[in-house]
Amino acid sequence: MSSQVSPQDVVNALRVVKDPNVGRDIVTLGYVKELEVGDSRVSFALQLTAPAGPARDQLVAQARAAVSALGVANVQVQVVEQAPARTAGHSLIPQVRHTIAIASGKGGVGKSTVAANLAVALNRAGAKVGLMDTDVYGPSVPVLMGGTGVPSVVEGRIEPPEEYGIKIMSMAFFLPKDEAVIWRGPMLHKTIQQFLGDVRWGELDYLLMDMPPGTGDIQLSLSQSIPLTGAVIVSTPQDLALSVASKAIAMFQKLNVPILGVVENMSYHVCRQCGHREEIFGHGGAREAAKKLNYAFLGEIPLDMSIREQSDSGKPVALDDSTIYGKAFQEVAEALVSQIVVADSKTGDEISIE
Numbered sequence: 001m002s003s004q005v006s007p008q009d010v011v012n013a014l015r016v017v018k019d020p021n022v023g024r025d026i027v028t029l030g031y032v033k034e035l036e037v038g039d040s041r042v043s044f045a046l047q048l049t050a051p052a053g054p055a056r057d058q059l060v061a062q063a064r065a066a067v068s069a070l071g072v073a074n075v076q077v078q079v080v081e082q083a084p085a086r087t088a089g090h091s092l093i094p095q096v097r098h099t100i101a102i103a104s105g106k107g108g109v110g111k112s113t114v115a116a117n118l119a120v121a122l123n124r125a126g127a128k129v130g131l132m133d134t135d136v137y138g139p140s141v142p143v144l145m146g147g148t149g150v151p152s153v154v155e156g157r158i159e160p161p162e163e164y165g166i167k168i169m170s171m172a173f174f175l176p177k178d179e180a181v182i183w184r185g186p187m188l189h190k191t192i193q194q195f196l197g198d199v200r201w202g203e204l205d206y207l208l209m210d211m212p213p214g215t216g217d218i219q220l221s222l223s224q225s226i227p228l229t230g231a232v233i234v235s236t237p238q239d240l241a242l243s244v245a246s247k248a249i250a251m252f253q254k255l256n257v258p259i260l261g262v263v264e265n266m267s268y269h270v271c272r273q274c275g276h277r278e279e280i281f282g283h284g285g286a287r288e289a290a291k292k293l294n295y296a297f298l299g300e301i302p303l304d305m306s307i308r309e310q311s312d313s314g315k316p317v318a319l320d321d322s323t324i325y326g327k328a329f330q331e332v333a334e335a336l337v338s339q340i341v342v343a344d345s346k347t348g349d350e351i352s353i354e
C-alpha cells in the first residue's frame with residue numbers, strides 16, 4: 001500500500017465543509033474537482049463562482065484542514081473560477097459544473113423515472129439542477145415533473161420552465177401532441193446543440209440528461225457537443241446480468257465518457273400488506289455485475305406501484321424523503337455526487353505534484 005487514504009476518504013472528509021452562502025456541503029454542490037490522491041499528499045480544485053473574499057478564503061482553509069485531519073502531510077487546494085456568463089467560443093454551457101447522462105441499453109427500465117427523481121433528490125440536497133430531455137422520440141420529462149410551465153423566449157434565447165425548483169427542457173414543448181416525428185441525424189444534432197447553447201440554463205451544479213434507449217445518434221451528438229462528466233447506467237436486475245446494459249457501457253467507453261455507476265431499478269418489491277420483501281426480477285444482479293465490471297454501484301430502487309402512479313401524475317416520489325422510495329433516491333444521489341469526485345480522481349504512483 002503506497003497511500004493511507006483513498007479518494008473516498010477524502011470525499012467523506014470534505015463533506016463537513018459547507019458553503020456559507022448556501023449552507024450545504026461542497027461535495028453535494030459539485031465544487032470538488034481534479035482530486036489527486038498520492039502518498040501522503042492530496043490535491044484538488046474547488047470550482048467556485050463567488051468573487052474572492054473572506055468567505056472563499058475560509059472555505060479553502062476549511063477544506064484544507066478537513067483533509068489534513070486525515071493525516072495527510074501535503075494538501076494542495078487550487079481555486080478555479082466558474083465562468084460568470086456565457087462566453088462566445090467557449091463550451092456551450094460554461095456555467096454548468098457537471099453534466100450527467102442517464103442511460104440504459106433498452107427502453108422501459110426507468111431511465112426517465114430515475115432522471116426525474118435524481119434531479120429532485122439533488123435539488124433537495126441543496127444543489128442547483130437542470131433536467132434536459134434528450135429523448136426526442138418519446139419525451140417524458142414534462143409529464144414526470146408535473147409540467148404546467150412552458151418555455152418563453154428572453155433576449156433571443158429559450159428560458160426553460162421550472163418545476164419543483166428544477167429547470168427543465170424537452171422536445172415535448174415544441175411538438176404537436178401525439179404526433180410522430182421522423183428525425184434525421186443532422187436534425188438531431190442541431191436540436192441537441194440548441195438544447196445546450198440556446199437555453200438559458202444559468203448557473204447549475206448538475207445538468208442531468210435523460211437519454212433515449214440504446215446507443216444511437218443522440219448519445220454520439222451529445223458527447224461530441226460537450227464534455228460529459230459521465231454516465232449513469234440504469235438497469236433492471238436481469239438486464240445487467242444479461243448484458244443488455246453492457247452495450248450502453250461499451251458505447252460510452254468508446255466515446256470516452258466515464259461510467260459513474262450503475263443503478264438497479266425495479267430491484268425488489270415490499271408488500272404493502274405484510275412488509276415482506278419480494279425479489280421479482282432476482283434482485284442483486286446489477287450490483288454483482290457492476291462489481292465484476294469494476295463500476296460503482298449507486299444503489300437500488302424498489303419496484304412499486306406508487307412510483308409509477310406518482311410519476312404519471314407528475315409528483316416524483318423523491319419529493320418526499322420520509323418514504324422508502326424517497327430515501328432510496330436520496331441515497332443514490334449521495335452515492336452519485338461522491339462518485340463524480342472519485343471517478344475522475346487519480347490515485348497512487350502515476351501522479352506527480354510539483
Ligand SMILES: Nc1ncnc2c1ncn2[C@@H]1O[C@H](COP(=O)(O)OP(=O)(O)O)[C@@H](O)[C@H]1O
Nearest residue numbers: 107108109110111112113266302303304307308
Ligand atoms: N421503480 C419503479 N417502480 C414502478 N414502476 C416504475 C419504476 N421505475 C419505472 N417505472 C415505470 O415503468 C415505466 C417505464 O419507465 P421510464 O422511466 O419511462 O423508462 P425509460 O425512460 O427507461 O423508458 C413507466 O411507466 C414508469 O412509471
Ligand SMILES: [Mg+2]
Nearest residue numbers: 111112135140
Ligand atoms: Mg425515457
